[in-house]
Amino acid sequence: MLDAGANPFVVVVCWQEGCTDSGRLFRELRERGYRGSSRSVRRWLEPLRSAETPTPKKSEAPTIRQVVGWLTRHPDNLSSGQELRLKRILASCPELADLRQHISDFAKMMKNLDGHLLPRWIKAAEGSELPPLHSFARNLHKDFDAVTAGLTMPYSSGMVEGHVNRVKFLKRQGYGRAGFELLRRRVLLTP
Structure with a gap:
């Protein structure tokens, strides 16, 4: 640590004024009568450096999980900030806007028990430009009767x-x- 000949207050003041170079601080302290080594000055500055190191700001871009949550959540359950960010994302990516419409239509079909609309939804999904949606639609065809019954009947397992x-x-x-x-x-x- 700094010895009695060095005034820590001087180091802190210089640090706050923007002088973060330990060599320069060492020279200034030496002119004021400091008899220690430059290594001692560097070690004394380490806590100041770690406290001054800016913490990385959280990325402004939302995570994939957040966007998926916003797309699958009912629009009434989104906060105004989430809704605004989602609108910006959808404006920059027309594929996501198309996907949001398909998700919304499927959710309405589930909520209203409109299983008879499933063939129309599958046809629209297959006509979209989204390969993962094509795959989902193909898998619905594999067990079409069960999916239709699940979307039509009020019973639950x-x-x-x-x-x-x-x-x-x-x-x-x-x-x-x-x-x-x-x-x-x-x-x-x-x-």
Whole structure:
């Protein structure tokens, strides 16, 4: 550290005035009677440098996750800032604007249980310029009847999925060592 002959206040004042060169500070301190080494001055300045190092600003560009969230979220659930940023992104990328329209149409179909509109949506998706959307539409064709039923009927498999998840959790707790009988008892007796 700096010895008694050096006034730390002088170093801090010089630092705040913009003099961040340790060699220059060392020469100024020496003129004022400092008898230490330049290495001591550099070590004394390290905390000031780390405190003065500007933290990198968060990038102004949104992350992919943010944009996907804005595209898939209901427009009423976006803040005004998010909506403004999304509009700027959509204005600069017409493919995303097209994708947003397809997402919105599919969401309306899901919400209103309009499964009869699925063929029209698939045709529009296949006619778009977005290859991933073509792939999604092709996969909907593979199990068309089930997808149409899912978009039409008010029934949900949510409860069944919850029970399946619980059974899988109980099975994992046995680390593969529990036999069928133990698993059966745990499933039937666990509330």
